[in-house]
Amino acid sequence: MSAPTEGPLKTTPLHAAHIAAGARMVPFAGYDMPVQYPEGVLKEHLWCREHAGLFDVSHMGQARLRGVAPLSAFEEMVPGDFIGLKPGRQKYSVLLNRAGGIVDDLMAGRPDDDGLFVVVNGACKDNDFAVIAEELGGQVKIERLENRALLALQGPEAAAVMGDLCPAVAGMVFMDVRALAGFGTDLIVSRSGYTGEDGYEISMPAAEAARIWTALTADPRVKPIGLGARDSLRLEAGLPLYGHDLDETVSPVEGDLTFAINKNRREQRDFPGAARIIKELAEGPTRIRVALRVVEGAPAREGAEIADAAGAVIGIVTSGGYSPILKGGIALGFVGPAHAAVGTRLKVIVRGKAQAAEVVKAPFVPHRYVRKL
Amino acid sequence: MRFTKDHEWVEVDGDVATIGITAYAAEQLGDVVFVETPDVGKTVKAGDGFAVVESVKAASDVYAPISGEVVAANAALSDAPETVNAAPEAAGWFAKVKLANPAEVDALMDRHAYEEYLATL
Numbered sequence: 272m273s274a275p276t277e278g279p280l281k282t283t284p285l286h287a288a289h290i291a292a293g294a295r296m297v298p299f300a301g302y303d304m305p306v307q308y309p310e311g312v313l314k315e316h317l318w319c320r321e322h323a324g325l326f327d328v329s330h331m332g333q334a335r336l337r338g339v340a341p342l343s344a345f346e347e348m349v350p351g352d353f354i355g356l357k358p359g360r361q362k363y364s365v366l367l368n369r370a371g372g373i374v375d376d377l378m379a380g381r382p383d384d385d386g387l388f389v390v391v392n393g394a395c396k397d398n399d400f401a402v403i404a405e406e407l408g409g410q411v412k413i414e415r416l417e418n419r420a421l422l423a424l425q426g427p428e429a430a431a432v433m434g435d436l437c438p439a440v441a442g443m444v445f446m447d448v449r450a451l452a453g454f455g456t457d458l459i460v461s462r463s464g465y466t467g468e469d470g471y472e473i474s475m476p477a478a479e480a481a482r483i484w485t486a487l488t489a490d491p492r493v494k495p496i497g498l499g500a501r502d503s504l505r506l507e508a509g510l511p512l513y514g515h516d517l518d519e520t521v522s523p524v525e526g527d528l529t530f531a532i533n534k535n536r537r538e539q540r541d542f543p544g545a546a547r548i549i550k551e552l553a554e555g556p557t558r559i560r561v562a563l564r565v566v567e568g569a570p571a572r573e574g575a576e577i578a579d580a581a582g583a584v585i586g587i588v589t590s591g592g593y594s595p596i597l598k599g600g601i602a603l604g605f606v607g608p609a610h611a612a613v614g615t616r617l618k619v620i621v622r623g624k625a626q627a628a629e630v631v632k633a634p635f636v637p638h639r640y641v642r643k644l
Numbered sequence: 645m646r647f648t649k650d651h652e653w654v655e656v657d658g659d660v661a662t663i664g665i666t667a668y669a670a671e672q673l674g675d676v677v678f679v680e681t682p683d684v685g686k687t688v689k690a691g692d693g694f695a696v697v698e699s700v701k702a703a704s705d706v707y708a709p710i711s712g713e714v715v716a717a718n719a720a721l722s723d724a725p726e727t728v729n730a731a732p733e734a735a736g737w738f739a740k741v742k743l744a745n746p747a748e749v750d751a752l753m754d755r756h757a758y759e760e761y762l763a764t765l
Contacts, residue, residue, distance in 0.1 A: 312700040313675035499674075499701045569678050570698060593677040593700050622680070622696065 283329035284420045284480040292488075292495055300393035302330040305497040312499035316595045319466060319504055320636075323426035324496035325487050332396025333419050333474055336403070337386035338411035345379065345387055348406050350523060350542045352533035356381055361388075361448040361461050364531050365523050366399060371544020372519040373526060375399045376511070378472075380448035382459045386411075388448065390421070390472070392513045420480035425470030425504075427639065428492040433471055436486060440471065445640040454483045465501065467508025467638045506601060507594050509562050509633030515573060516560060516589040516603050524551035525605070527560040527633075558586070558605045562633035563619065565591075565600030568626035571619035577604050578618040578625060585610050588619060594635055601635045602628070645733070646749055647758035648709045653733055656749055661710055662737050665697065668762055670732035674699045676725045681717035681738050688714060688741060690748055695738045697728060706738060710748040716740040 280303040289296065294305035305327065307315065318324055336345055342353045351364040361380025365373045375395040382388050391399045396415075404413050424432065433440045437453035440460055448461040459474040475483055487493050496504075502512070511517050517526050522544065524532075529552065536542055540549055565571050570593045577586035591602030602619065610617060613632050618625040646654045651669035655662045670676065678698040688694045688708040695706040717739045721727060728736040743749070753761060 306701070307674065311674040313677070316700065503700050569680055569696065569703070572703060593698065595677075595700060 281330075283327055284477040285327045285329065285484050288481055288484050289327065289495075294495075294497060297498070299498055300330050302393065304330060305495070307497040307499045308495050310494070312497070312503065313595050315494065315496045315500035316503050318494050319426045319468065319496050319500060320596060321427065323424055323428040323432050323470075323490075323493045324466070324500070325484070325493050326423040326425065326496050326501055327420075327484070328393075328423050328472070329420040329477075329480065330393035331421055332391040332393060332399060333416040333421060334389045334391075334400055334403075335386050335414045335416060336389060336407070336411055337414065341386040341411045344407050344411040345389075346536075347541070348403065348543065349379075350532040350536050350545075350548065352535050353379065353387070355533075355535070358384070359447055359449060361446050361463065365517075365526075365528060366391075366402065367523075367543040368519055369543050371522045371547040373513070373517045373521050373523060374402055374519060376513050376517060376528075378461065378463065380461060382448045382461075383450040385450075388459055388474075390474075394514055416474070418477050419474050420477045422473045422475070422480070422484065422487070423464050423466075423470060424473065424487060424493070425464045425466040425468045425496075427469060429468070429470040430641065432487070432490050432492050436490065437473075442644065444644060445469075445642045454479065454486060456483075462641065465508070465510060466504040467510070467634055467636060468504075469639050469641045502590075503592055503595060506590060506592055506603070507596055507634065507636040508638060509603070509635060511560065511603060512590055521560075522548055522551055522556065524548055525556045525558055525560065555608050558607055559611045560589070560603060561606055561611050561630050562635060563588070563591070563602045563604060563617065563628045564597070564631045564635070565602060565619055566627040566629055568600070568624060569621045570600035571602045571621050571626070571628065575602070575604075576620040577606055577610075577628070578620060579610060580616055580618070582618065582625060584620075585617070596636045600628075603633075606630075645755060646709070646752035647755065647761075648707070648752055649761060650707050652706060652709045654709045654749060654752060656743070656746075659743050659746070660715060661712070661741050661743055661749065663709060663739050663741060664737040665706060665728065665732055666758070667732045670729050670736070673697060673704060674701070676728040679721040679725045679728060679738070681719075681721060682714045684714050684717055686714045688712065708741070709752060710741060710743060710745070712741040712744040714739050715742050
């Protein structure tokens with residue numbers, strides 16, 4: 272979904288902190304958000320890869336699903352195994368429409384005994400929560416957590432920073448989620464993120480957000496990171512961005528998200544669009560999301576055509592840009608299965624010029640998730 | 645040196661104009677990671693897009709402030725695009741153009757007028 276374009280922009284509880292830090296603010300998902308701080312996108316990107324970056328992602332939608340068997344009620348909308356989700360764990364999934372297209376991608380987890388905790392994209396949240404509420408029926412209720420902020424602390428020094436400032440996270444590994452006490456308040460913390468780095472996403476009462484932001488940014492290992500570097504970091508990590516790489520027409524098989532379709536659900540075939548998705552799993556999809564390294568010339572950005580070696584257009588870039596780590600162009604895009612194998616040499620058309628590109632294995636920059644301690 | 649409202653600068657030496665982007669433009673763009681300069685021999689018209697400068701986040705057009713034939717392009721920018729940030733109004737020049745109509749230069753802002761314009765932004 273694209274960002275709402277009408278009405279006044281909303282602000283997060285950290286709006287004044289961004290302004291005070293000298294951020295350049297832009298409209299994003301209906302909010303006035305920091306695209307970069309004075310050091311700029313490139314330095315912010317590299318800082319997050321080397322130290323720890325702090326992101327205000329309070330525009331994202333947080334909600335609880337509570338009632339009789341919320342996990343099984345939620346399963347009816349997604350292809351993941353949530354009935355089997357253990358307490359203290361979260362899972363990436365996709366909300367599906369009846370045609371098997373992706374309404375949004377999301378995280379859902381069990382931080383405590385209080386039902387399911389769900390985080391969705393900011394630009395999609397109103398629609399998502401309406402869709403979920405409609406599908407739930409009477410036994411399970413969705414409650415939006417409008418009075419909570421969300422921060423992400425990402426990077427190789429994130430764990431050391433949290434160890435010092437929020438020691439209750441001790442023992443957590445990648446995709447663990449816990450309700451815990453930290454920074455003098457009640458938090459929901461997951462060890463996850465959107466950069467490919469180790470790190471945490473921290474949900475907190477909105478009234479506590481500015482104080483916690485100040486405490487974290489006071490640490491010399493931590494710098495605030497804007498939306499510009501958030502995008503270049505997630506792109507290097509090969510992670511799709513909803514509204515660009517994924518939309519209501521893209522199935523999880525086309526989106527290269529088959530890991531989110533769990534084995535028991537494939538056997539049960541009981542999720543929306545299962546007929547299409549099971550068929551695509553068996554026979555292959557007609558198009559698939561691939562990662563492309565642009566070997567020469569300018570970065571290929573969203574909308575650039577992808578051509579085969581002979582020059583015939585066979586696909587389109589859905590997000591792309593410059594990789595500060597690889598010092599060159601990287602992109603995600605869709606091509607037919609004949610052109611999707613790693614190592615396939617293709618062209619990207621940038622301002623009329625056909626530039627050499629190659630299908631590579633995602634991620635572009637290795638993930639550094641901490642899966643065990 | 646003369647300036648445009650699109651934040652290009654022009655420095656004339658004889659009948660050749662050196663063209664680049666201003667310090668203000670470079671600061672607004674942020675770290676430059678790629679520059680596409682025009683081919684030598686190409687004829688450009690004032691107001692045409694004639695180069696592209698890219699930051700991590702976006703690609704931006706650079707418009708020709710004057711008309712003429714491109715007689716040189718700054719090849720050093722392909723290996724060191726960061727020069728545009730380090731020295732936008734000197735070593736970070738984009739191209740040299742042989743003036744087709746020297747009167748076009750007179751229509752551009754001088755530094756004082758450009759600084760007054762910047763103050764309105």
